[in-house]
Amino acid sequence: MAGKNGKQKTARDMILSMGVIVLVAGFVYLFIPHDDSAPDVKAVDYRVELLTARRAASYPVAAPQGLPDAWKATSVRFRGDEFDAWHLGFHDPEGEYVAVEQSTQRRPVFLDEATQGARETGKTEKIAGETWTRYEGGRYDALVLEGTKGSTTVVTGTASFAQLAKMAEALRTK
Secondary structure, X not given: OHHHHHHHHHHHHHHHHHHHHHHHHHHHHHHOOOOOOOXXXXXXXXXXXXXXXXXXXXXXXXXXXXXXXXXXXXXXXXXXXXXXXXXXXXXOOOOOEEEEEEEOOOHHHHHHHHOOOOEEEEEEEEEOOEEEEXXXXXXXXXXXXXXXXXXXXXXXEOOOHHHHXXXXXXXXXX
């Protein structure tokens, strides 16, 4: 009988301990503040890098002008030693990613990298008087500027084609 009583006591103690742990966890969850919302996107100032890129690059470097404040620049870099590669990333008003990519790298290689493997659809559209070709992919979609010599310009990201077109329309080289 002693063994049976000891096992019952052990099981009861374990259940009581679990109850205390659940109560403490519930208390912590209810009374300690927690924020489940997405973190604020930190905007970066890209003006200095843009001026540097425009002085150093062998092609006209593009950046948007006149976009609403809801578009936030989140990343910027110019790599003169890597095919004059220009990158400017944005968080659009819908929470999606949009990037401007430019480079003197061989076009097929650069397009594959910049668009994350997206493929040409054969569809083109006129945006701000320029012809852009649509690319669709599993991760990114893209618009690729046609008719440029010596460099390739791509607007790419997870955003819709409408948002990509807004970025393409806002691009200026001076």
